[in-house]
Amino acid sequence: MFKLDRKLIISTSVAAIALLGVGCVGGESAPTFSDGVNGNISIDGGVSYPTINGKSGNYFVNESHIGRAINNGRVPTDAEEAKWNTDVMAGYVYNEDPKALGLPEGEGSVEEGEALYEAQCVMCHGDFGSGGGGYPALSKGNAEDLQKTLTNNRYQDPQADGPTRVFGSYWPQASTMFWYIRDGMPHPKSDTLSVNQTYALTAYMLNINEMSIDGQEVDDEYVLDRAKFLKIKMPNQDGFEPNVRGSDSLPGVRAYYANPANFGAHKVKPAERCMTNCQETNATVVRIAGEGISQFIPPMSIVRDLPEKKAETINVKEVYSNACAMCHDSFLSPGSAEWAGYTAKGIDKVYANGINGTETGMPAKGGANLSDANFKLMVDYLISGK
Ligand code: HEC
Ligand code: HEC
Numbered sequence: 001m002f003k004l005d006r007k008l009i010i011s012t013s014v015a016a017i018a019l020l021g022v023g024c025v026g027g028e029s030a031p032t033f034s035d036g037v038n039g040n041i042s043i044d045g046g047v048s049y050p051t052i053n054g055k056s057g058n059y060f061v062n063e064s065h066i067g068r069a070i071n072n073g074r075v076p077t078d079a080e081e082a083k084w085n086t087d088v089m090a091g092y093v094y095n096e097d098p099k100a101l102g103l104p105e106g107e108g109s110v111e112e113g114e115a116l117y118e119a120q121c122v123m124c125h126g127d128f129g130s131g132g133g134g135y136p137a138l139s140k141g142n143a144e145d146l147q148k149t150l151t152n153n154r155y156q157d158p159q160a161d162g163p164t165r166v167f168g169s170y171w172p173q174a175s176t177m178f179w180y181i182r183d184g185m186p187h188p189k190s191d192t193l194s195v196n197q198t199y200a201l202t203a204y205m206l207n208i209n210e211m212s213i214d215g216q217e218v219d220d221e222y223v224l225d226r227a228k229f230l231k232i233k234m235p236n237q238d239g240f241e242p243n244v245r246g247s248d249s250l251p252g253v254r255a256y257y258a259n260p261a262n263f264g265a266h267k268v269k270p271a272e273r274c275m276t277n278c279q280e281t282n283a284t285v286v287r288i289a290g291e292g293i294s295q296f297i298p299p300m301s302i303v304r305d306l307p308e309k310k311a312e313t314i315n316v317k318e319v320y321s322n323a324c325a326m327c328h329d330s331f332l333s334p335g336s337a338e339w340a341g342y343t344a345k346g347i348d349k350v351y352a353n354g355i356n357g358t359e360t361g362m363p364a365k366g367g368a369n370l371s372d373a374n375f376k377l378m379v380d381y382l383i384s385g386k
Contacts, residue, residue, distance in 0.1 A: 086183055090173035103175065107225035108200025110207045110218065116197055117204055120186045120326055123367040129166075129208045133367060136166075139208040140297060143168025147235035149297075164297040168209025172240055174232040178202050188327045188361055199224050206232070314374050316381040323368035327361075328382065335385020343383060350383075351376050 051061050076084075088102045117125075124135040131137025140146055146169035149161055167177055182198040184190050193201070203224035211218050214231045218224070241263065242256035256262050320334065332338050342350055355375055357364035365375050 086179070088175040088179040088182075090175040101175070103178065103226060103229060104195045105226050106195035106199050107223055108196045108198070108203055109223045110200070110203045110220050112197070113200035113202070113204025113207070114220075116193075116201055120189075121201075123323055123326070124187065124363065129205070134364075135367070138167055138205060140164050140166050140169070142210040144210075144235050147239070150236065150239060162297055166209070167205055168211055168235070170236055170239075172234055172237050174202065174206070174229065174234055177205055178229070181205075186326070188363075199229070202229075211235075314370070314377065316378060319368065319370070319374075319378055320381065323370075324366050324378065324382065327366070332382065334382050339383045347379075351379055354379050 054061055086102065091097070091101050117129075124133070125138050126132045126135070129138030130140075143166075146164045146166070150163045150165070150169065171177060178198055181201050182191075182193055182195070185193070185201075203218060203222055206213070206218040206224070207220070207222065211232075213224075213228050216222075242253055320328075328334070332342070351372075354362060355365055355372060366378075368375070368378075370378065
């Protein structure tokens with residue numbers, strides 16, 4: 001997950017580093033941010049301070065300590081590395097050698113994807129990826145149309161809908177989707193989906209985002225395979241600045257952020273210290289009327305606002321298999337002895353933890369739309385097995 005997050009937020013982190021760089025212009029002893037390899041500004045937030053004349057920054061380095069053999073860990077084997085090397089890169093978009101991209105051979109249909117989604121994803125991501133209950137939406141309709149809401153929607157009409165950011169409208173490449181699903185989802189049991197299942201789920205994601213591949217609609221009959229995957233063009237592929245591509249991407253990003261005018265910033269007067277009126281005043285600033293961009297769809301919130309349902313009779317076994325089994329079959333299953341470790345703290349605490357969720361993996365009410373009373377019936381069933 002971490003690797004993925006980094007990939008997604010790279011544009012924000014480069015911006016942050018660029019701002020740091022801008023802030024230093026003209027300072028006498030501007031700190032250097034380097035990637036430790038060739039003295040360039042690091043683009044991913046990693047900062048390293050080189051050791052020069054026995055000092056790193058202001059601090060002396062105990063070189064004899066560093067020189068000592070440190071007996072921690074060992075070099076990973078090729079097999080271990082291969083297992084960890086699971087990223088799927090987007091170079092196919094830029095005509096790079098598809099062999100090097102990490103995208104495995106396989107196939108899966110929209111139909112299979114839908115069945116998998118119903119079994120393993122719907123409890124968090126909602127019907128057809130509608131989101132809700134604090135979990136991200138995976139679709140809000142036609143990706144091509146929604147991509148247009150990302151740019152200048154409010155500039156023309158301040159009352160217009162805010163930007164709609166979901167996979168189809170926002171993500172620049174589909175490779176991230178494949179990788180994210182395979183390595184990160186389903187959230188509580190990541191890394192359990194096969195390659196073909198991942199193809200099927202990705203196909204379903206394209207389907208609910210109403211997308212086409214190479215002019216062909218990804219309809220209910222569609223079967224996605226590697227060759228077709230390599231032809232996916234996301235509507236927002238060119239929506240990010242700078243447009244990072246190919247082997248020139250790193251110097252390209254650096255050059256882009258070295259010039260504040262590229263991202264609408266004022267120019268800072270160079271080569272002199274400055275505390276007031278430091279910015280050149282001739283830059284044009286374009287702002288969105290009113291309060292700027294707000295009301296993102298889906299809202300950028302993680303509030304777990306599951307709607308309360310009126311008490312009604314439930315069939316505990318049925319609710320179990322629809323809403324709890326995917327996680328509880330393997331751990332804390334109905335009637336399992338493992339429950340003793342949980343009930344020791346008192347049943348009210350167990351109810352409360354289940355209702356509010358825990359940071360260690362239990363989503364609030366398991367993501368199920370149940371009244372408190374009915375949820376407690378479910379807990380009783382889980383503990384007793386009857
Ligand atoms: C227990 C709840 C849960 C289940 C089950 C689950 N997810 Fe997720 N999913 C999440 C959460 C939480 C996030 C947000 C993670 C984050 O931002 O760090 C997420 C994020 C995602 C995203 C990225 C959305 C975005 O736009 O950022 C995708 C795609 C996704 N899930 C697909 C799936 C698929 C496919 C399945 C079924 C195989 C699945 N999820 C099952 C909780 C769940
Ligand atoms: C997405 C996976 C997931 C789903 C779905 C899920 N659970 Fe859980 N649940 C967990 C995990 C993981 C734990 C263990 C958490 C821990 O050890 O802190 C847990 C723990 C619990 C606990 C013990 C809480 C405590 O700390 O005392 C209860 C009660 C519970 N689940 C009830 C349910 C019920 C009822 C359902 C279905 C309506 C359900 N869960 C659905 C993952 C899930």
